[in-house]
């Protein structure tokens with residue numbers, strides 16, 4: 001039976017992933033910032049087959065709480081087999097350009113809180129000598145675009161950090177998975193018009209579970225984003241800067 005820690009557990013992508021794991025009868029520790037939502041999710045996951053489950057409510061920008069988060073999770077789960085990090089905010093690029101405190105908010109939630117949690121978790125997994133750390137980054141971190149480069153900076157920094165962490169932890173038997181979803185229909189993107197490239201969070205959840213099981217390093221979800229991003233990354237900068245993206 002797997003022991004699973006989910007941070008940002010109330011996010012749509014995390015909830016759907018948790019449901020898939022619950023069906024296989026695992027033990028879970030959930031972390032999010034809304035107690036009521038965590039309680040509802042806990043009941044739902046128990047009904048779906050989770051064997052033993054607990055939660056902790058914390059605002060994840062409070063870095064001083066992070067030691068307690070990982071300690072409490074490890075105390076409940078014992079060996080942490082799989083960790084998923086999935087909290088985040090999209091932010092408003094136009095506001096963030098005008099008001100740097102807004103940009104800091106986006107960077108704190110999407111990047112700094114991740115790096116802080118990962119630095120603590122890395123030590124735990126290094127000592128365990130096993131486990132998978134799966135982290136939701138984004139295709140937005142692959143190349144800066146005028147429409148979302150603050151969010152993209154946060155995600156890009158997380159992706160680079162994960163490359164280094166993977167390199168560090170490989171020899172200790174720990175797998176680090178970078179998850180790069182494209183456009184996903186969740187509360188975060190509720191204000192967007194949806195088109196052909198959009199998918200639901202359940203499809204991303206299936207991709208996450210599969211990538212964890214296969215011990216992948218990086219996964220684009222759905223798969224076709226790997227090819228879209230390859231083309232986007234190949235566009236020469238003198239051309240790219242003239243494009244309206």
Ligand SMILES: NC(=O)c1ccc[n+]([C@@H]2O[C@H](COP(=O)([O-])OP(=O)(O)OC[C@H]3O[C@@H](n4cnc5c(N)ncnc54)[C@H](OP(=O)(O)O)[C@@H]3O)[C@@H](O)[C@H]2O)c1
Nearest residue numbers: 010011012013033059060087088138181183184186187188
């Ligand atoms: N949707 C997309 O198109 C897309 C694409 C690529 C990557 N992603 C990434 O996927 C992950 C999951 O997002 P989602 O699409 O599933 O969106 P979502 O349903 O809106 O989930 C975002 C979650 O982050 C939590 N959160 C935000 N700030 C927090 C804080 N300070 N402390 C604790 N929790 C906080 C929210 O908590 P509350 O419920 O309390 O607000 C919510 O549960 C995020 O990392 C996002 O950047 C999403």
